[in-house]
Amino acid sequence: MGKNTRQTAALVGLLAACSSGSASLVGAPPPAGITLDSAGGSLRIDWDPVADALYYRIYFSTTPGIDPDIDSSVVRLSGPYVIPSVTGTYHMAIATADEQGEGSLSGVMSVEVATGSPEKYFPTWALVAPTNVISFDYDGGISSSQNASNLQSLINSLQPGDKVEIGSGTYSSNSAFTLNPVGTEEAPIWIVAKEGANPIITRSDNSQNTLNLGVGGAARYVCLRGLEVTGGDIAVRINDCENVWMDQCEIHHCAQNAIAANTLPTAYLYFTRNEVHSTSGTGEGFYIGGNFSSPVANNVVIALNHVHDTAGSQGDGIEIKQGSWGCWVAENTVHDTNYPCILVYGTDGNPPNLIERNVCWNSGDNVMQIQGEAIVRNNVAMNGLNAFLSSDHQGTSRDLVLVHNTFINSGNAVALTSWNGRSGMQFANNAVYSQFGNALIFSGGSSGVEISGNVVFGPVSGAGSGFTNGAGLLDFINVSWNASTRDVTPSAMGALDGAADPAYAALDELDGDLRVPPYDAGAAETP
Numbered sequence: 001m002g003k004n005t006r007q008t009a010a011l012v013g014l015l016a017a018c019s020s021g022s023a024s025l026v027g028a029p030p031p032a033g034i035t036l037d038s039a040g041g042s043l044r045i046d047w048d049p050v051a052d053a054l055y056y057r058i059y060f061s062t063t064p065g066i067d068p069d070i071d072s073s074v075v076r077l078s079g080p081y082v083i084p085s086v087t088g089t090y091h092m093a094i095a096t097a098d099e100q101g102e103g104s105l106s107g108v109m110s111v112e113v114a115t116g117s118p119e120k121y122f123p124t125w126a127l128v129a130p131t132n133v134i135s136f137d138y139d140g141g142i143s144s145s146q147n148a149s150n151l152q153s154l155i156n157s158l159q160p161g162d163k164v165e166i167g168s169g170t171y172s173s174n175s176a177f178t179l180n181p182v183g184t185e186e187a188p189i190w191i192v193a194k195e196g197a198n199p200i201i202t203r204s205d206n207s208q209n210t211l212n213l214g215v216g217g218a219a220r221y222v223c224l225r226g227l228e229v230t231g232g233d234i235a236v237r238i239n240d241c242e243n244v245w246m247d248q249c250e251i252h253h254c255a256q257n258a259i260a261a262n263t264l265p266t267a268y269l270y271f272t273r274n275e276v277h278s279t280s281g282t283g284e285g286f287y288i289g290g291n292f293s294s295p296v297a298n299n300v301v302i303a304l305n306h307v308h309d310t311a312g313s314q315g316d317g318i319e320i321k322q323g324s325w326g327c328w329v330a331e332n333t334v335h336d337t338n339y340p341c342i343l344v345y346g347t348d349g350n351p352p353n354l355i356e357r358n359v360c361w362n363s364g365d366n367v368m369q370i371q372g373e374a375i376v377r378n379n380v381a382m383n384g385l386n387a388f389l390s391s392d393h394q395g396t397s398r399d400l401v402l403v404h405n406t407f408i409n410s411g412n413a414v415a416l417t418s419w420n421g422r423s424g425m426q427f428a429n430n431a432v433y434s435q436f437g438n439a440l441i442f443s444g445g446s447s448g449v450e451i452s453g454n455v456v457f458g459p460v461s462g463a464g465s466g467f468t469n470g471a472g473l474l475d476f477i478n479v480s481w482n483a484s485t486r487d488v489t490p491s492a493m494g495a496l497d498g499a500a501d502p503a504y505a506a507l508d509e510l511d512g513d514l515r516v517p518p519y520d521a522g523a524a525e526t527p
Contacts, residue, residue: 027103028053028096036092036109040512041116043090045109046080050096057095057102066093066108082514086113116512117331121272121303123245125185125221130163135194138169148173148201155179160187166199166227173203177210180217185243193226202231206255209233214240214264224249233281234260238269245270256281258310261288262321265295276307283312283338284319292394293323293348303330310337317341317360322394325350325373331512334360335483340369341381346395347373355379357510357523361483367409372397372422378510378523382408383483391417399424404506406430406488406522408473410481412437413458420445420462427451428504431488431496431522433470434458435481440467453501455521470495489524496521 033048045058058081061071074081083090089112093105114120136154138147148171154164160183171177183189193199203210210232213219219238223245229235235254238244238261251258251274258276261269269288276285285307289297297320307317315338320327325347334341341360344353353374360367363384370376371393381387387407390397397418403426407413413434419425419442432439432454442449442462451466455475460467473479475494478487488510490496498518509515510523520526 027101028098029103030094030096030106031056034094034106034109036090036111037507037514038111038113039508039514041086041113042082042084042514043086043111043113044080044082044507044514044516045092045094047094049078052098053096054099055097057097058092059094059105060090060092062088062090064091064110066091066105068095068105080516082516084513087115088113118272118304121270121301121328121330123243123268123270125188125243126245128186128188130190131161131187132159132163134158134162134164135167136164137167138171138199144170144172145174147171148177152177152179155181155191158189158191160184160189160221163190163192165192165194166197167194168197168199170200170202173201173210176208176212176215177201177203178212178215179222180214180219181222182218183221185221188221188223188243191222191224191227197226198228199226200228200230202229204231206231206233209237210235210254212237212239213244214238218242219244223247228252230254234258236260237263238266239264241266241269243268245272246274248273250275252276253278254280256312257284257287259286260284261297261300262290263295266297267299269297269300271300271302271305273304274306276305277309279310279315280312283310283315285310285316285334285337286318287316287321288319288327289321289324291321293321297321297324298326298350300324300327301330302332303328305332307332307334307341308336310339312338314339315364316343319343320353321345322371323348323350325353327353329353329355330357332358334358336362338364340366340384343369344371344374345393346371346397348395349373352399357512359486359510361486369393370400371395372400374399375401375403376405377401377403377506378508379405380408380486380488380510380523381405382486383481384409386412386415388414389417390415390419396422397425398422401426402428402430403504404429404500404509404521404523406524408433408479408481408483408488409437410435412441413439415441415443416446417441417443419449421447423448425449426504427454427466429453429500429506429519429521430455431470431475431490432456432458432467433473433475450504453499453504453521455495455499468495468499488522490520490522490526492526497526
């Protein structure tokens, strides 16, 4: 029976006996330590147990305040209680029942339910409607380069609130295809494919980039959606840009990087639901920020993208350089890369980066490589040189939290080479499995590192506690060492089931669902 539906005969009896939902104000005091959390379209309420409690009644309402005589309620023997698939603001309170009956209500707590993906990754202006819609169709009577020139001129003439809908066709430019549209938060500019259309922006050689944004001018509050960009040197060069959103585009087959924002400082870039693939040259799929913090990008969202087959001399899938901060790399599928699927440096003391719920496999290098000043949680990394590596690189490793990840590799699973004596280092509730190498290596030791709730398969070096031993891939529903199968859901009653330390438990899991105790180690939870 699933974790969210486990009941006992005693609970069934209590539900029948206490169906009125009205608190009698004579029983035990309400519980302390009440917490109300939301994630991914679900909410969870939890509380500290009360001595001699027979049950707890939870009242909830979508209107302010709680009226025990009319509002919905549910009886639980213990916390937490999860309500899935909800939206809006919820108000909740709890009463404790002992042998004298139900006691007084707790104070009312309220929470706005965090929406599920993809909306939570979109900019704040994502739902602003255009004030003027322009249709642009490919003209078969002129050349593809003339069509490209006409499209470029139209886009650069757009005013705040304008939306251009582009028809199918191959818009091939023989010169720089540079766009500098400037919208506002109240009136963004929209550059989108017509429904069912496939507009392709390309060029016939790689002497220049295919698409430049914010070169020779600024680009602000603009969305590009449903476009295909291919060919050229760098497929999409992002320069003087803030509040630029690329959504549901395909960027591929270019001589260098697919998307590069490494020339000027950038902020509030959003990349969602794109397919990025088939690069060459240095070959990064996403290249965000510059070496040694010059320049810096901040508050960049890279989410729900499919990045694959990044090749060339480097070929990282997603790379965020030293000094860039406040970036959110989430729910991406990244595989078959030459360098790491995800490579993130430190932030120079600025707010941390968040790397969560990504699934990565098949790298010619480390599958994931994170230096520091980041939260890394609920990720899956499989099949590379190391599944995960952290080391000093353009900055000092510090303030790195790794919690509830699943790392599986034929060779070494996790190598942490610069952690000894560093501040803010945490390694908890991870599943770390190696077929032939070391499961976990702390080169030089692990002094000061918080280590707890991990499950390992393979030798551990540099740490003597904070982990238990797993039984191999039988601890997962369907996983292979070469990443040909990747269902990392823990097997019921396996070593991962209930093995996590609740003090380090993440709010949600790989699929975005809220975790329910007893918490499992690794990225996913048993159903």
